[in-house]
Amino acid sequence: MDRYQGGGVVTEGWELVIGLEVHCELRTETKLFCGCRNLFGDEPNSNVCPVCLGLPGSLPVLNQRAVELAMAIGTALHCDIRPSTFHRKNYFYPDQAKDYQISQYDEPINVDGWLDLPDGFRVRVERAHLEEDTGKTTHAGASGRIHGADYSLVDYNRSGVPLVEIVSAPDMRTAVQARAYATELRAILIASGASDGKMEEGSMRVDANVSVRRSTDATFGTRCEIKNLNSVRSLGRAIDYEAQRQVALLESGGVVEQQTRHWDEGTGRTETLRSKEEAYDYRYFREPDLVPVVPDAEWKAAVADTLGLMPAQRRARLVELLSGGNGAGGNDGDGDGDGELRVDQIATVVDLGLDDLVVGAVAAGVPATLALARTANEAATDAEAARRLDGSSYVALLTLEASGSLSATQAKVVLGDLLLAGGGDPAMLAKEKGFEAMSADSLVETVGQAVAAEPDAWARYCDGEDKLAQVFVGKVMKATRGQANGKAVVAELQRLRG
Amino acid sequence: MSEASSVAELATAVRNGTRSASEVLEAHLAEIDESEPSIHAFNLVTGDEARRQAAAVDAVVASGGDPGLLAGVPVALKDNLCTRGIPTTCSSRILEGWLPPYDATVVTRLREAGAVMVGKTNMDEFAMGSSTETSATGPTRNPCDLSRVPGGSSGGSAAAVAAGFAPLALGSDTGGSIRQPAALCGVVGMKPTYGTVSRYGLVAFASSLDQIGPFAGSVADAALCFDVIGGHDEADSTSLNRPSPRLLSVIDDGVEGMTIGVLTEFLDGADPVIAERTRMAAEALASAGARVEEVSVPEVALALSAYYLIAPAEASSNLARYDGVRFGLRVDAEDTVAMNTATRSAGFGAEVKRRIMLGTYALSAGYMDAYYGKALRVRTLIIEGFSRAYQRCDVLLGPTTPTTAFPLGAKVGDPMTMYLSDVCTIPTNLAGHPAISVPFGTDDGGLPVGVQLLAPALAESTLVRVAAVVEAAAPGWTGTRGVGS
Ligand SMILES: [Zn+2]
Numbered sequence: 001m002d003r004y005q006g007g008g009v010v011t012e013g014w015e016l017v018i019g020l021e022v023h024c025e026l027r028t029e030t031k032l033f034c035g036c037r038n039l040f041g042d043e044p045n046s047n048v049c050p051v052c053l054g055l056p057g058s059l060p061v062l063n064q065r066a067v068e069l070a071m072a073i074g075t076a077l078h079c080d081i082r083p084s085t086f087h088r089k090n091y092f093y094p095d096q097a098k099d100y101q102i103s104q105y106d107e108p109i110n111v112d113g114w115l116d117l118p119d120g121f122r123v124r125v126e127r128a129h130l131e132e133d134t135g136k137t138t139h140a141g142a143s144g145r146i147h148g149a150d151y152s153l154v155d156y157n158r159s160g161v162p163l164v165e166i167v168s169a170p171d172m173r174t175a176v177q178a179r180a181y182a183t184e185l186r187a188i189l190i191a192s193g194a195s196d197g198k199m200e201e202g203s204m205r206v207d208a209n210v211s212v213r214r215s216t217d218a219t220f221g222t223r224c225e226i227k228n229l230n231s232v233r234s235l236g237r238a239i240d241y242e243a244q245r246q247v248a249l250l251e252s253g254g255v256v257e258q259q260t261r262h263w264d265e266g267t268g269r270t271e272t273l274r275s276k277e278e279a280y281d282y283r284y285f286r287e288p289d290l291v292p293v294v295p296d297a298e299w300k301a302a303v304a305d306t307l308g309l310m311p312a313q314r315r316a317r318l319v320e321l322l323s324g325g326n327g328a329g330g331n332d333g334d335g336d337g338d339g340e341l342r343v344d345q346i347a348t349v350v351d352l353g354l355d356d357l358v359v360g361a362v363a364a365g366v367p368a369t370l371a372l373a374r375t376a377n378e379a380a381t382d383a384e385a386a387r388r389l390d391g392s393s394y395v396a397l398l399t400l401e402a403s404g405s406l407s408a409t410q411a412k413v414v415l416g417d418l419l420l421a422g423g424g425d426p427a428m429l430a431k432e433k434g435f436e437a438m439s440a441d442s443l444v445e446t447v448g449q450a451v452a453a454e455p456d457a458w459a460r461y462c463d464g465e466d467k468l469a470q471v472f473v474g475k476v477m478k479a480t481r482g483q484a485n486g487k488a489v490v491a492e493l494q495r496l497r498g
Numbered sequence: 499m500s501e502a503s504s505v506a507e508l509a510t511a512v513r514n515g516t517r518s519a520s521e522v523l524e525a526h527l528a529e530i531d532e533s534e535p536s537i538h539a540f541n542l543v544t545g546d547e548a549r550r551q552a553a554a555v556d557a558v559v560a561s562g563g564d565p566g567l568l569a570g571v572p573v574a575l576k577d578n579l580c581t582r583g584i585p586t587t588c589s590s591r592i593l594e595g596w597l598p599p600y601d602a603t604v605v606t607r608l609r610e611a612g613a614v615m616v617g618k619t620n621m622d623e624f625a626m627g628s629s630t631e632t633s634a635t636g637p638t639r640n641p642c643d644l645s646r647v648p649g650g651s652s653g654g655s656a657a658a659v660a661a662g663f664a665p666l667a668l669g670s671d672t673g674g675s676i677r678q679p680a681a682l683c684g685v686v687g688m689k690p691t692y693g694t695v696s697r698y699g700l701v702a703f704a705s706s707l708d709q710i711g712p713f714a715g716s717v718a719d720a721a722l723c724f725d726v727i728g729g730h731d732e733a734d735s736t737s738l739n740r741p742s743p744r745l746l747s748v749i750d751d752g753v754e755g756m757t758i759g760v761l762t763e764f765l766d767g768a769d770p771v772i773a774e775r776t777r778m779a780a781e782a783l784a785s786a787g788a789r790v791e792e793v794s795v796p797e798v799a800l801a802l803s804a805y806y807l808i809a810p811a812e813a814s815s816n817l818a819r820y821d822g823v824r825f826g827l828r829v830d831a832e833d834t835v836a837m838n839t840a841t842r843s844a845g846f847g848a849e850v851k852r853r854i855m856l857g858t859y860a861l862s863a864g865y866m867d868a869y870y871g872k873a874l875r876v877r878t879l880i881i882e883g884f885s886r887a888y889q890r891c892d893v894l895l896g897p898t899t900p901t902t903a904f905p906l907g908a909k910v911g912d913p914m915t916m917y918l919s920d921v922c923t924i925p926t927n928l929a930g931h932p933a934i935s936v937p938f939g940t941d942d943g944g945l946p947v948g949v950q951l952l953a954p955a956l957a958e959s960t961l962v963r964v965a966a967v968v969e970a971a972a973p974g975w976t977g978t979r980g981v982g983s
Contacts, residue, residue, distance in 0.1 A: 050598075050599060050600050053824060054819045054824070055598065055599070055600075055824075055825065056580065056586070056588075056593070056596075056598070056701040056702070056819070056825075057578075057579075057580040057586075057598065057600075057602060057698070057699040057700055057701045057702070058600075058698070058699075059697060059698050059733060059734050059735065060735065061732065061733060061734075061735050062735065088815050090814075090815050090818060090861075092818065092821060092835075092838060094821070094823045094834055097819070097824070098818065098819045099818030099819050099821055100815050100818060152834065154823070281862055281863045283814075283815070283858065283861035283862060283863075283866070285811060285812075285815070285861055285866075285870060288704075288705035288706035288736070288812060289702075289705050289734075289735060289736065290735050290736075291735055291736060
């Protein structure tokens, strides 16, 4: 096997071990320790004050909302929410305003949780702790790095932005699992309201700890930490590359050194950033300017109460609807590929936060398979508009389609208009477009013409070759320029066959 | 200079229009003009700013308003308290050119109470020292004997009050930096309970130990100043959420029924004359109705060692931000790391560098538990030791310093000897407790002697009651202190 595909081995006889560290920016109004607006991307150095610039004499004051969002994450990840303290992590860097970062060390707010991947695989979450972000440095010059730069510019708008760092146990064994973990975690962060989860904008940042070991080894191999993973795709590619690099190294008699490595998206390789010997000594000690955070049972309960349904629960809710007889195994299904298709559709709908549209439509009597398909395939193409869409007009549209008053093609066109307008009366819109539903009589007539035109196919259809129905559906669609309802055509064919 | 015998009387005179704030200020500025060149209490005299503030106070009085409890009272500020738009240097080259964009909370409170800020006082660089000799602007001289140090690190503030430049000054006390110079200059210096005075805007030395407090000519004046600057501040997370203090109202309640413990460990290391003065103070308390007994807290002997790990450890982190990137001194070099190094090499003096290195070492991987961790355990032992003593005693008594003011240059080359100057004051900081130094006569050469009173956390009112009794019994006490009074 020369290319790892996700089966749990990289190369025959080797096992891959992955743990992920995910930093996510919290969606608070203000920064973690001061009253500055938490808005990175404004005019550089416009959202700053003595505290987040680390000016002499300034002191941090903990943002209670950030604590609540951290607790929400902990709750969603089934963590134990504990009394916690802050430490200073000391290191020099121009974008680190105080030259130390206030973080949580041996007493983090959330410990011992877990995250279940959609396939049921459980990844343990060791901790999810609060810390502050750094400013952002831009190095001018050829290298784009601090060494050799002509000059550097620092924007402190991001300095002090609240982060939660979520550290998984080294439980994952494939890049596919790692990608699924990152995807699911991102969905949880968004669903809990804690973060917008935008990896490409850096509001969710993933570092991967990767090691390999022979399948017979009881202990883990030496791990490398990979940084600069800006998408779920990069995460998968980087893990595959790194695993192969380590296996090749070990098979050729070498040893893996503990390193921090940088993923280069362009070359598709990881490169040494610093070795263990060059690792910083952070000299952690208790932050004397802050007091411990001790969430009481009442506060924890209040946070849990405001937490909405998590993605896994929301997926389960859709599965329930689909198996609940309400359109399940419905008449627009096309056989055995169904299960997988629906899992994908459910995942899409939940990821995009459109599941309430489906639930609302089904509650109003729309067949679940139809509601899911339209939402996952059409509404999802403009998820932002779909989240704002008036639910009652969506239900009205799907009801017209389900009853055969509108064909699928017509319904999709009208949905496009509804999304643009944020709502409206789908019956009116259909009328304006000239989407009159075909009368039953004219449908019977057109189907009859199609049957007459294809006697061979008709004979075979009558002998039980059901899939030939598509031949007649196609002809009818062509004749009516897509205005006919496919289901109604099939029903007429079945009636004719007797 | 002043007919008013206390800060309260001076403020009352200004509030009722008997005296103008401007007139009071000019008298003090004249005193500064006359004697400051030989003392060097200030890094900066803010005459113009002070005149504006005094005029504003007078305008409030003229319009029938009340400028506040410290109306027209000149106050000197240690140069590690941030003042908006006014240089705040910590007596270090590294803060050259920096103008804070904000006022420390204590500065705001003084201003709101009508006080008039006359200048920023000299100090040991970043408050690291016991003689004000590590200042980048040169040493302050003791107004009682110009050949001697004023103590430190708040030596400029102590000297300013002793010289009559201002009836009140603020200092910061991390290991004795208010009480020790107060003792050496013959004024009152008080270190309040940790958390009772906001540290917002105090440039940090050792955050878990630093506390702002007053210098004054009398216990009553110090109490009044504490009443103004103390109280909860949301900008400081370690600030205790309690009602603002009102010490002045209880100060004359006496010591009848109290138990005072004379701390034997402190007496043992002190010069005989200082030990003798301390015993006299104890006798005075006994005759005022207190029960006096000897008390031993053996743990205090460990305090100095623990302090010289904890304070430098915190300092090494607090002083990391002076990297040439955002403010203060920058020495250009080929890249950022070289610039950091060049800036810090040029900007910090020897004592600051020594403590940064000590602290970095104490926190470093492999040594952390043996040094910093062990020091924290000692800190807990000291708190327990005091707690035992306070089960029997209301207040403890001992000397503030082992010696009176020493000559300039006598100890500056020998850090260990210098560090011993704070042996009697450091335990209080580690415990977070309040303490006060009260002048109690002089040694044979006429140099001031200070006795120290220590109390459990938040027992400032007990502390000032005892201090007022000691003060009244002090040899030569006439009701006020300071050259110009
Ligand atoms: Zn800020």
